[in-house]
Amino acid sequence: MNLDLIFSNKMKSFLLANESSPLSVTPNNFILPESKRPNLSEVKSLDSIPIIDLSYSSLEVIHKISKACEEFGFFQVVNHGVPEQVCHKMMKAITNLFELPSEERESLYSTDHTKSVRLFNYYLKVEGGEKVKCWSECFIHPCYAIDDIISLLPEKIRTQYIEAFNEYEEEIGLLGSRLLGLISVGLGLEEDCLLKKLGEQPRQRAQANFYPPCPDPELTMGLTEHTDLNALTVLLQSEVSGLQVNKDGKWISVPFIPNAFVINVADQIEVLSNGRYKSVLHRAVTNNLNQRLSMAMFFGPNPNMIIGPIQELIDEEHPPKYRNYRFSEFLREFFNHQGTRTMLKEAFEMPHDNK
């Protein structure tokens, strides 16, 4: 299949909250203060995150995943069983969404985070409370009650998007559960332990990210550094790289691998594993040649679930690093700090004694 055909250069329109022609010069409200810029020349491209072949024997896979979660918080999976065609269709549907003239997707745009389906821009609050926008446009929606979303979608892409999403969600749901099982066993727990911790009707959301080419990639960020607030993220990316992961204070880039997913430990697994598995900082940078797309599937707990270090992972040597909380409390904290990219999980750490 020819992916070049899908990611054609047609994708020129860029809503960005009504910027008129952001592709010719970098408008001021996207320019980051010097200390927040990406410093692309310092990024390591030799090192990368582990690549794990899921068709190997499960013991080997469990060991590799466990090591990757401890050392990187990130890995890519290949031979994962999700049909290529399903991913291809999903990417095509996202492409068509972002290719719509901006007037047609404007109805989806909202800055109100309580809206569960919306198109929006991330931003960073800088000194003086000013907001600097990220060079991207994101479309987020829940994975359940998908029929309620249909009427909100622009008519031209409605049927295609829902059909592609339903197939994609089913496959990624299976992959997500399988990974949660492997991660549980890697932690020495029952296979269904993490899945149970997410509760019934877990908070599962999909986010399509669109990064148009940027005239000044050194001055902007596609997504500023952050950790994911959910439990586990499964990411499909188009063939342009842009994702970078922080490893020991340095940024390393994540290459595009055909038919692979990028998996990362998010905040709730870090807390549940009592800090053994890491929810690490990552960011997306832009480039001045090609647009990039990604589709993130966020697996999180039901907001009513109590999250805290799992009992079996606490002992004298490993006292609880976090207190128990309801996931809804974590979400509230997240939205209170929006734009500041505070390391949220730190707000739930147990007090340290200052010995």
Ligand SMILES: O=C(O)CCC(=O)C(=O)O
């Ligand atoms: O586009 C990417 O590669 C990263 C996306 C991401 O980190 C997110 O959606 O949370």
Ligand SMILES: [Fe+2]
């Ligand atoms: Fe992320």
